[in-house]
Amino acid sequence: MDGKRYAVVDLETTGHSPKSGDRMIEIGMAIVENGSVTKTYSTFLNPGRKIPAFISSLTGIRDKDVADAPMFEDRAAEIREWLEGCVFVAHNVSFDLPFLQHEFRRAGLPKWSGETVDTVELAKIIRPSAASFKLQDIAAEFGIGLENAHRAIEDAKATAELLIRLQEETDRLPEPTLSILHKRSFRLKSDLSSLFYGALKQKRRHAAAEGGYLVWKGIAMKEPVPQKERISARIAYPGNPEKKESLFRNAFEQYEERPAQSAMMDAVYSALESKSELAAEAATGIGKTFAYLLPAAVHALREGKPAVISTYTNHLTEQIIGRDMEKAERAVGVPLRTALLKGVGHYIDLERFSRILAATDESYDETLAILQVVVWLAGTETGDLEELNVSGGGGLFLDKIRKYRAAVREGELKKIDFYLRSLDLARNADLIITNHAMLLSAQDRSHTPFPRLSGMVIDEAHQFITAARSHAETLFSYTDFKYTLGQMGRSGEGLLQDRFVSLARKTGVPGEREAIRAGDMYDRAMDAFDAAFEGIQLLIQTLAEDRPHEQKRTYALADLEPLVPLCREAGDRLYAYLDKVTELTSPLLAAGGHQPEEARFLSEWQHWIREIRLQAAGWMELFGPAGLEDAAAWIEADMRSIPGSLKIVRQPADVSGMIRKSVNPDGRFGVIWTSGTLSLPGRERFIADQIGLPGTVGIRKFTAPPEFYRGAKMFIVSDMPDILNVPQQEYIESVADAVVQAVIATGGRCFVLFTSHDMLRKTYELIVDSELLAEYMLIAQGITPGSRMRLLKSFQRFSHSVLFGTDSFWEGVDAPGDALAAVIVVRLPFSSPENPLFKARAAKVAASGKNPFQELSLPEAIIKFRQGFGRLIRSTSDRGAYIVLDRRIEKKSYGKDFIRALPPVPVEKVGLGDMVLELESWYNDEV
Numbered sequence: 001m002d003g004k005r006y007a008v009v010d011l012e013t014t015g016h017s018p019k020s021g022d023r024m025i026e027i028g029m030a031i032v033e034n035g036s037v038t039k040t041y042s043t044f045l046n047p048g049r050k051i052p053a054f055i056s057s058l059t060g061i062r063d064k065d066v067a068d069a070p071m072f073e074d075r076a077a078e079i080r081e082w083l084e085g086c087v088f089v090a091h092n093v094s095f096d097l098p099f100l101q102h103e104f105r106r107a108g109l110p111k112w113s114g115e116t117v118d119t120v121e122l123a124k125i126i127r128p129s130a131a132s133f134k135l136q137d138i139a140a141e142f143g144i145g146l147e148n149a150h151r152a153i154e155d156a157k158a159t160a161e162l163l164i165r166l167q168e169e170t171d172r173l174p175e176p177t178l179s180i181l182h183k184r185s186f187r188l189k190s191d192l193s194s195l196f197y198g199a200l201k202q203k204r205r206h207a208a209a210e211g212g213y214l215v216w217k218g219i220a221m222k223e224p225v226p227q228k229e230r231i232s233a234r235i236a237y238p239g240n241p242e243k244k245e246s247l248f249r250n251a252f253e254q255y256e257e258r259p260a261q262s263a264m265m266d267a268v269y270s271a272l273e274s275k276s277e278l279a280a281e282a283a284t285g286i287g288k289t290f291a292y293l294l295p296a297a298v299h300a301l302r303e304g305k306p307a308v309i310s311t312y313t314n315h316l317t318e319q320i321i322g323r324d325m326e327k328a329e330r331a332v333g334v335p336l337r338t339a340l341l342k343g344v345g346h347y348i349d350l351e352r353f354s355r356i357l358a359a360t361d362e363s364y365d366e367t368l369a370i371l372q373v374v375v376w377l378a379g380t381e382t383g384d385l386e387e388l389n390v391s392g393g394g395g396l397f398l399d400k401i402r403k404y405r406a407a408v409r410e411g412e413l414k415k416i417d418f419y420l421r422s423l424d425l426a427r428n429a430d431l432i433i434t435n436h437a438m439l440l441s442a443q444d445r446s447h448t449p450f451p452r453l454s455g456m457v458i459d460e461a462h463q464f465i466t467a468a469r470s471h472a473e474t475l476f477s478y479t480d481f482k483y484t485l486g487q488m489g490r491s492g493e494g495l496l497q498d499r500f501v502s503l504a505r506k507t508g509v510p511g512e513r514e515a516i517r518a519g520d521m522y523d524r525a526m527d528a529f530d531a532a533f534e535g536i537q538l539l540i541q542t543l544a545e546d547r548p549h550e551q552k553r554t555y556a557l558a559d560l561e562p563l564v565p566l567c568r569e570a571g572d573r574l575y576a577y578l579d580k581v582t583e584l585t586s587p588l589l590a591a592g593g594h595q596p597e598e599a600r601f602l603s604e605w606q607h608w609i610r611e612i613r614l615q616a617a618g619w620m621e622l623f624g625p626a627g628l629e630d631a632a633a634w635i636e637a638d639m640r641s642i643p644g645s646l647k648i649v650r651q652p653a654d655v656s657g658m659i660r661k662s663v664n665p666d667g668r669f670g671v672i673w674t675s676g677t678l679s680l681p682g683r684e685r686f687i688a689d690q691i692g693l694p695g696t697v698g699i700r701k702f703t704a705p706p707e708f709y710r711g712a713k714m715f716i717v718s719d720m721p722d723i724l725n726v727p728q729q730e731y732i733e734s735v736a737d738a739v740v741q742a743v744i745a746t747g748g749r750c751f752v753l754f755t756s757h758d759m760l761r762k763t764y765e766l767i768v769d770s771e772l773l774a775e776y777m778l779i780a781q782g783i784t785p786g787s788r789m790r791l792l793k794s795f796q797r798f799s800h801s802v803l804f805g806t807d808s809f810w811e812g813v814d815a816p817g818d819a820l821a822a823v824i825v826v827r828l829p830f831s832s833p834e835n836p837l838f839k840a841r842a843a844k845v846a847a848s849g850k851n852p853f854q855e856l857s858l859p860e861a862i863i864k865f866r867q868g869f870g871r872l873i874r875s876t877s878d879r880g881a882y883i884v885l886d887r888r889i890e891k892k893s894y895g896k897d898f899i900r901a902l903p904p905v906p907v908e909k910v911g912l913g914d915m916v917l918e919l920e921s922w923y924n925d926e927v
Helices: 053-059 072-083 093-106 119-126 135-141 152-171 175-187 192-205 241-251 259-273 288-303 314-332 350-358 364-377 394-400 411-416 418-427 436-442 463-471 478-486 496-507 512-546 557-591 596-623 656-663 686-690 728-746 757-770 788-797 836-847 852-870 895-900 912-926
Strands: 005-013 024-033 036-044 087-090 116-118 213-216 219-222 277-282 307-311 338-340 431-435 455-458 474-477 552-556 631-638 647-652 670-675 699-702 712-717 750-753 777-780 801-805 822-825 880-884 907-910
Touching (some): 005 053, 005 152, 024 072, 024 152, 036 152, 072 093, 087 093, 087 152, 119 152, 119 192, 135 152, 135 788, 152 192, 175 192, 219 364, 241 259, 259 277, 259 288, 277 288, 288 307, 288 431, 288 670, 307 314, 307 436, 314 338, 338 418, 350 596, 436 463, 436 656, 463 656, 474 478, 478 512, 496 512, 496 557, 552 557, 557 631, 631 836, 686 852, 712 912, 728 750, 728 912, 757 777, 757 801, 822 852, 836 852, 880 912
Parallel strands (some): 087 116, 277 670, 277 699, 307 431, 307 455, 455 670, 777 801
Antiparallel strands (some): 213 219, 552 631, 631 647
16 A cells, blocks of 8 residues: 555435535545555435435435434534545545535535545456446455445445455556556546556565566566366276266266266267267256267367367357366366367457557547556456456447457567467367357368367357358448548548658658549549438438338348449449558558658558458448348338438348358268257257258257256246237336336346347336336346346346346356346247348248248247246256246247247246245245
8 A cells, every 4th residue: 555545435315416406415434544444434414305215215314314414514524624635535436526525615615625536447447357347246346245235334435445455456466567557547537646656666666577477568468377288198988877977976066967968978979989960959957068078078188189169159168168177177087178269359459459558649438448458468368358348438449459360470479469379279279169150250261270170069059040140241330331431531631541641741652642642532432422321311211201100210222222333333432442542551561661650650551441441341242243142131220310320231041051161070070069959849950951950960859857847937927918919118117017026026136038129228227217126236238338248247246136138148148056046038039020131031931832930930939938948947956937928928829839848847827916926935935
């Protein structure tokens, strides 16, 4: 610590605006000196007005509690005296300090002046990978107790402890990191520069070589963790039940015999040994991951070549690395060399980041993100930017420092490049853990990132279809397009194109005249695009006249057919400009000898040329001569903001060929396709045909015994309104009521699954505004910042939590044991019939004389419904309720198909009140 006194303050108030009459009802202060809390201060304050009900609900402070309390004016001098000579600290200084200053002025006291520390800002920098920076959440991450949140003294003491912990972590950072923090922290909102300088002085005072770090261009990075030594011993596969049981007892602290798991292990090993394909449908509860991981590991060790394990999401890949691999190692009895391999865009480009560090012109969001990255680099082992929790413009900043290609590196750069490190680990691994997107992108490269393989396991195989469509998707966004192309700027705007002309004039290479000519070509290309966008806007507005009340519209790209020549001309002009500036840039780069500022400009110039070329390629793929055979293409627009909201999307309808090419076994190694849903009752090969699985490969099913699901119940809420016959708002209000009651009955630990982001948002906002779940951590996909993996980690970390999710939370996430008490299905997961991709696929089905609903819509919805249930029961000790709010499951003839697709669990059709009583009784019995 730096010897300063810190006054850590928290206020409880009647609202957020003292100018509008809001007043303080409680103040808490904790004085921190030399790394510990030395004294505290707390008092209720009479606000002279009624406390709003939602404030009482949040804080527990009622009118009677403050009726005999002093007014602020009575304690103002005393409070101000406590602050004298201190650094003012709060968790969100921008609220507490202005409120307090206003009250001091109202009491006739002078404005307080001094340094401030915002622990939100400090936590974001020092713990950049934290799941959440709310006080309760970040305190829990440090193990700081906070039982009575939203009470001033409790919050103040927790914030004081947080400040101490953050200062301790700051003191442990390496000197190069502290030096950057101090240099750049003058741009922050609170006075952290003083805190960082104190840590830096202390570090320099005790100067000693700091082990465990690499330092490159003044950036400290954690030394790479050495890969485990390769074990050459030939491991025997456990071919009989006794040997398997022995291995299982080594792997699991609580061994649970699972015959289906053993049978699947044998099938996987046999397919890998014979270099054949296996399609394995593995029901929830048999231990699917271990059933393929163990035989894949044994086979890889015996072959001396790695096996690839591919999953749909990065969360699943990290789950295998973090949890399942340790069990596999214990089972085989030797260390396993594993590598987590992601797409190049996940990794930081250190060269680009170092160039940004050398510049000084940046926004607050960029400064904050830079400091977060600098601290993160001192601790990360992967270089995966997904580990960072940034907000606001921080996300845009991370996009600037992502790698865009895997360039060849030698010497020092090869050692520090995180992506190249991961490739080296993969080449020498026994098991490579990756995702479907990486497998699909590998087929587009001249040099595969995957070495010679001993086998391949495709987990969540049915999601390979979605991944393939996304991989082949062309997406045009007007906003992104204008932002990217706008970086160049028209002549006279002082942007990159004008700077290029200035550099060409200064160096004589390629010459001012040629650079100006290139700028004229840019202006003509922009004029052509403006004409094209004007035409698109007019055409869409004309088409919209038949549906005047709909704001958000989707149209087939074919509707733009009259504008194709105009759009194609704009693309041709942009390509001509790109070819010209590329031609002019080459001699400028070859000339060398540039000053640092010129070198930074050229790096930025090349970056934006590459980005514009990607935009041009996407545009011409949409409007070029290739056509739209076997693809769906559509335009999305919000009529309130055209052309800003304009998006154009193209996806192939059939991806089976692409999938086969990406896997490409060709008899060289065995391939295992596995999922909890590879078939449906009456539709055995629904998934197999879409992934291009040969008809000679049958689907083997491995099921859990019925008693595995004894802890599960399914509730159909019979008094919900009919979703098809009431206004959406009325249904949302009923959903919100049902969710609130179910959450309170179970104590949280609920997934609420939607099929629409719009309905999710409206339901979430209604519940938040009601304050009925104020004591729960509400996490909403698309609203709460962070990736899916980060949201799930937040849900698992806090016992009283509720997660509102859409498509990606119906499957592929694991919340075992007490982490999940209920899954609430808001509506049956049918695809929208207006979804353009669905319409294109449905048209093909209809053209073949079949019913698109029966052949496409219903089976896909049942698969997702079945996957949603799979989130609930992960072991025989799990208990949970699967709650369906959509009454179509009992009223429509197809409802029985949804129920039939689930394991044998009790199904109860009850009113909401009766369900809540049963949940409360069940939950109380459990705890």
